Amino acid sequence: MDNRKKRVLITGAAGFLGSHLCDRFVEEGYSVVGMDNLITGDLKNIEHLFKKAEFEFYHHDVTKFVHVPGPVDYIMHFASPASPIDYLKIPIQTLKVGSLGTHNLLGLAKQKNARILIASTSEIYGDPLVHPQSEEYYGNVNTIGPRGVYDEAKRFQESITMAYHRFHGLETRIARIFNTYGPRMRLNDGRVIPAFIGQALRGEDLTVFGDGKQTRSFCYVSDQVDGLYKLLLSDYSLPVNIGNPDEITILDFAEEIIRLTGTKQKIVFKDLPKDDPLQRQPDISRAKEVLGWEPRVSRQEGMEKTFAYFKGLSAEALFDSEHKDFSKHNRR
Incomplete structure (x- = not known):
């Protein structure tokens, strides 16, 4: 009888969502390989996981051949630049x-x-013509626009995943992740919450x-991770929106950020970047039905926790020179 722990490979493990997934799977008793x-x-x-026997880390680029010795039961593929500043730079x-x-x-x-x-x-979904966005909507994406490198990479990712599912019978799951926030976001990544804070x-x-x-x-990270965990362990192979419909x-x-932070700044307006989506709200009916999942953390509670995290950062992190480039990039 095989009494070994189930083993999960998490790519993008040192990123915002990937690191929280590593925490969750270690807590759930899995052996975790971060990459x-x-x-x-x-x-x-x-770094807090390095001392745990249940965690190991591989410094590797998944665009090169990926080898992991020993058994692997699950793979969570989260390796990707995920903010406008990142994917416009690289x-x-x-x-x-x-x-x-x-x-x-x-x-x-x-x-x-x-x-x-x-x-x-x-x-x-691009700049959607349907609101809220359900999984049946095919999207409105500019393939050659500045955001196309991210949008089309993800659309191809879905296509090849379903091809492996249908042709090879591979067990696959697809999570369509909506804006997520919380501790470990980078202040200089251009996304709206860390930019405002x-x-x-x-x-x-x-x-x-x-x-x-x-x-x-905006979906708080603990809710997002819970939805992803439930989706992985479900029997559902089609895409599922995981996000908070509170628009x-x-x-x-x-204005909420100004009240939260107690600052006296004013709001200044700049031109809307090319292809910036005008509406973003998930229809999570499928997640409710298939996973029994819906977000539980209110935006007020989540933002208080997130603000506390950012307040605890060093002055060096807060005044990183990259923050000066925020206004030049699209915000997701």
Whole structure:
């Protein structure tokens, strides 16, 4: 009888979501193999796990051949730049990790007879013409626009994953992840929450693009990880939206940040970047039905925890020179 612990490979393990997934699987009693090339990840996010016998780390780029000795029961593919600043700076790497990297990991899953969950994104919906966005919607994406390197990498990722599922009978899961936030986000990655909080903590005015009427829906990281965990262990192979349907305009959210941080800054407006989605709200009916999942953490509670994390960062992190480039990049 095989009494060994189930073993899970998590790519992008040193990133925001990947590191929280590592925590969850260690807590659940799994043996965890973290893998990251550290192009956007940070070992500080997982250094607390290094002393645990249940955790091991491979410094590796998944666009190269991936070898993991021993059994692998599950793969969570979260290796990818995931913020506008990242994928506009490194567009080729973004495309490669979504295509070559996914191909390599699907091959590993086939070799190990492992179940694989791939991290897709709400960005596959582009600037949506349907609201809220359900999994049946095919999206409205500019393939050659500046955001296309991320959007199309993820759309290809879904296609090749379903091809392996249908042709090879591989056990696959697809999570379409909507805006997620919480501790371990990077202040300089250009996403709206760390951008606003960073500006507030530095005493800068908050930058809103366009008229601020575009919407986002923010999911706290513990809810997101719970949905992903349940999806991996489910019997459902089609895409599932994992996000919080509590929608808010960017302008209203900026005002919330000012109240939360107790700062006196004003809001300044700049031109809306090309292809910036005007609406983003998940339809999570499928997640409720298939997984019995829905978010539990309110935006107020989640933002208080997130703000406390950012307040605890060093002045060096807070005033990282990259923050000066925020206004030049699209915000997700």
